[in-house]
Amino acid sequence: xxxxxxxxxxxxPILQPLIDHVVLKERTAQKNVYxxxxxxxxxxxxxxxxxxxxxxxxxxxxENNFPHPNRIQSLSLEALRSAGxxxxxxxxxxxxxxxxxxxxxxxxxxxxxxxxxxxxxLTQIKGVGQWTVEMILMFTLKRMDVLxxxxxxxxxxxxxxxxxxxxxxxxxxxxxxxxxxxxPYRTIASLYLWQWQDTVL
Numbered sequence: 001x002x003x004x005x006x007x008x009x010x011x012x013p014i015l016q017p018l019i020d021h022v023v024l025k026e027r028t029a030q031k032n033v034y035x036x037x038x039x040x041x042x043x044x045x046x047x048x049x050x051x052x053x054x055x056x057x058x059x060x061x062x063e064n065n066f067p068h069p070n071r072i073q074s075l076s077l078e079a080l081r082s083a084g085x086x087x088x089x090x091x092x093x094x095x096x097x098x099x100x101x102x103x104x105x106x107x108x109x110x111x112x113x114x115x116x117x118x119x120x121x122l123t124q125i126k127g128v129g130q131w132t133v134e135m136i137l138m139f140t141l142k143r144m145d146v147l148x149x150x151x152x153x154x155x156x157x158x159x160x161x162x163x164x165x166x167x168x169x170x171x172x173x174x175x176x177x178x179x180x181x182x183x184p185y186r187t188i189a190s191l192y193l194w195q196w197q198d199t200v201l
Contacts, residue, residue: 022195069097145183
């Protein structure tokens with residue numbers, strides 16, 4: 001972990017003991033936004049092992065294991081379901097392929113886009129929610145200042161660590177307030193929060 005980032009986040013007296021005791025785990029990510037979206041849809045609401053097997057069978061349907069959107073468009077829902085995808089997920093995968101073809105996004109340079117712009121664009125795809133795009137921002141695009149408050153682990157870790165009592169809209173406002181000093185490294189703070197429940201301080 002970059003010493004500058006650790007020093008910045010350690011200014012938070014509640015986060016600081018966690019930073020001192022935790023070594024962040026390496027997380028693998030898809031190499032591009034398109035493949036990350038496909039993988040994330042396949043993995044939704046499944047255990048890692050089951051989703052991984054389905055993902056491999058899905059990739060085996062394509063030349064060089066690359067699910068080009070043209071090829072996805074040409075496949076029937078039944079062909080996608082033969083790899084283990086549900087009918088709903090098969091439809092969502094086709095939605096991603098259609099969207100990337102329609103908007104010519106396959107080779108897009110996302111580095112010129114803001115986080116907010118990317119979220120706005122990709123959540124237009126049926127089956128892709130804000131949490132999914134935030135994960136792609138964090139792990140595929142390596143954006144450093146993403147705070148995924150729709151993630152239950154991040155949200156509950158903050159509530160427990162900071163003894164937050166607010167509910168509803170007031171809760172979100174309070175969590176944003178707590179996280180404001182973490183800028184511009186809220187992604188890294190979130191990584192620590194993911195590991196908080198497994199850490200004994």
